[in-house]
Amino acid sequence: MKSFHKSPWLIHYDASSCNGCDIEVLACTMPRYDVERFGIINTGNPMHADIFCVTGGVNTQNAPIVKQIYDQIPEPKVVLAVGTCACTGGIFKECYNILGGVDQVIPVDVYVPGCAARPESIIDGVVKALALYQEKHDKMVQEGRGLPEDPSLDEDNDVDENASNDDNSSDENASDEENAS
Amino acid sequence: MINTVNILRLIAVIVFIVCAPFIGGILDGFDRKISARMQRRIGPKVTQPFYDVLKLFNKEFVSVNKSQLFLLLSYLFFVIFAGALFFGGYDLLMVFLCTSTASIFLILAASSTHTAYTGVGTLRELVQMMCCEPMELLVAIGFYLSTSANKDFVTPTFKVIDLVRSDMPAIIYLPGFFIGFIFILTIKFRKSPFDISTSHHAHQEVVKGVTAEFSGAAYGIVEVAEWYEQVMLLGVVGLFFITSNPLSYIVAALAIILVYFLEIIIDNTSARVKWDLMFKLSWGIIFICGGTNLLVLEIIRNINI
Numbered sequence: 001m002k003s004f005h006k007s008p009w010l011i012h013y014d015a016s017s018c019n020g021c022d023i024e025v026l027a028c029t030m031p032r033y034d035v036e037r038f039g040i041i042n043t044g045n046p047m048h049a050d051i052f053c054v055t056g057g058v059n060t061q062n063a064p065i066v067k068q069i070y071d072q073i074p075e076p077k078v079v080l081a082v083g084t085c086a087c088t089g090g091i092f093k094e095c096y097n098i099l100g101g102v103d104q105v106i107p108v109d110v111y112v113p114g115c116a117a118r119p120e121s122i123i124d125g126v127v128k129a130l131a132l133y134q135e136k137h138d139k140m141v142q143e144g145r146g147l148p149e150d151p152s153l154d155e156d157n158d159v160d161e162n163a164s165n166d167d168n169s170s171d172e173n174a175s176d177e178e179n180a181s
Numbered sequence: 182m183i184n185t186v187n188i189l190r191l192i193a194v195i196v197f198i199v200c201a202p203f204i205g206g207i208l209d210g211f212d213r214k215i216s217a218r219m220q221r222r223i224g225p226k227v228t229q230p231f232y233d234v235l236k237l238f239n240k241e242f243v244s245v246n247k248s249q250l251f252l253l254l255s256y257l258f259f260v261i262f263a264g265a266l267f268f269g270g271y272d273l274l275m276v277f278l279c280t281s282t283a284s285i286f287l288i289l290a291a292s293s294t295h296t297a298y299t300g301v302g303t304l305r306e307l308v309q310m311m312c313c314e315p316m317e318l319l320v321a322i323g324f325y326l327s328t329s330a331n332k333d334f335v336t337p338t339f340k341v342i343d344l345v346r347s348d349m350p351a352i353i354y355l356p357g358f359f360i361g362f363i364f365i366l367t368i369k370f371r372k373s374p375f376d377i378s379t380s381h382h383a384h385q386e387v388v389k390g391v392t393a394e395f396s397g398a399a400y401g402i403v404e405v406a407e408w409y410e411q412v413m414l415l416g417v418v419g420l421f422f423i424t425s426n427p428l429s430y431i432v433a434a435l436a437i438i439l440v441y442f443l444e445i446i447i448d449n450t451s452a453r454v455k456w457d458l459m460f461k462l463s464w465g466i467i468f469i470c471g472g473t474n475l476l477v478l479e480i481i482r483n484i485n486i
């Protein structure tokens with residue numbers, strides 16, 4: 001189905017962000033940027049979400065939570081790491097409790113760099129995520145996969161799939177960012 | 182017995198079952214668009230709710246309890262059944278009892294997962310039912326009494342098919358009931374300030390409360406059922422204005438649009454209240470508007486007799 005990407009619902013989780021990126025994510029939903037015109041809704045519920053948007057690096061305390069939210073989102077889903085902290089750990093990287101970027105815990109599909117990431121680049125990231133989302137959905141339909149039977153198998157799939165996507169999207173985004181600035 | 186009236190009733194039921202989701206979806210779309218314009222945003226396309234539901238039906242269904250889907254389908258069935266009874270011209274009391282049964286199935290489906298947020302959500306949904314139910318029953322009784330106060334009717338009736346044949350619009354007899362019904366519509370449509378059990382748009386209440394554990398198709402079913410219910414309830418709003426005169430249908434349509442717009446305005450201008458205030462307000466309105474109206478109707482009836 002072609003229209004599948006027209007209704008992305010997003011769940012936003014603040015891992016250990018300084019709140020800079022969170023404010024920018026919220027700014028996207030405000031009248032100036034109004035992401036709802038693309039059908040994007042900020043839902044607070046992982047069970048309804050399609051896009052997992054994480055800000056800030058992952059620390060030892062919230063790593064299981066990030067993992068759990070990820071698991072609760074029904075397939076197909078994409079993960080968006082917003083901000084330098086979420087991409088690599090950023091300025092908190094060397095802290096004793098920080099594990100690093102979000103990709104240390106769950107497979108990340110799109111990286112949005114910037115400290116703080118600008119609303120424009122967040123929206124750009126979401127749009128990139130949508131293309132991936134459609135791809136994943138089509139793949140799911142092709143494989144005739146409704147409920148994943150074997151969870152371990154499913155996880156393997158995700159990791160493989162994302163490893164290749166990761167590189168592409170981060171490169172693309174990085175170059176986009178450079179162009180913009 | 183097959184005659185023209187029965188065929189017309191059958192057609193009305195079929196039209197309801199086929200068209201109600203589209204009407205409900207478009208209304209929802211306009212609701213989101215108008216809300217966005219009120220907040221100085223551009224807002225999504227009017228067809229956005231359909232994209233949402235199509236997407237939901239294509240997502241993975243995850244649930245800790247398989248019976249959830251069955252319970253939700255029962256919810257959908259009873260909502261459609263209630264609407265079909267209404268548009269088929271059957272007993273108004275039966276229609277409202279069916280919607281209550283439907284709500285019970287929604288509550289069962291939500292509580293079948295035993296999680297904290299749905300727990301809070303279902304409790305609040307029960308409070309919402311407690312606030313709406315008396316008014317719904319009163320509206321049915323009000324229509325009944327209006328027919329007995331009206332000299333056109335030989336015997337008083339609950340049947341929608343007879344109610345629409347009256348010479349006088351029911352609103353003349355039931356202004357208090359109408360106000361009370363509009364009030365509970367805000368609760369029924371899950372609009373702010375009474376969206377305490379779950380809410381639409383991007384408002385989040387207890388992580389979507391009663392619908393928190395519905396993923397994919399399950400949530401899609403809830404959305405579609407709500408569209409059906411919305412159309413049915415707006416039909417009841419229309420019933421206050423419909424008479425044997427065909428022109429009254431235009432008046433009813435205008436009234437429905439106005440009421441819906443009013444609900445959007447209320448949604449966008451008020452903050453969510455706590456459950457106890459909602460309870461006091463709704464029962465207050467029921468007693469003041471519904472009660473007074475009931476008293477006056479009784480007096481008129483006695484004079485007529």
Ligand code: SF4
Nearest residue numbers: 018020083084085115
């Ligand atoms: S990237 Fe910058 S603004 Fe964003 S969470 Fe990290 S430190 Fe804060």
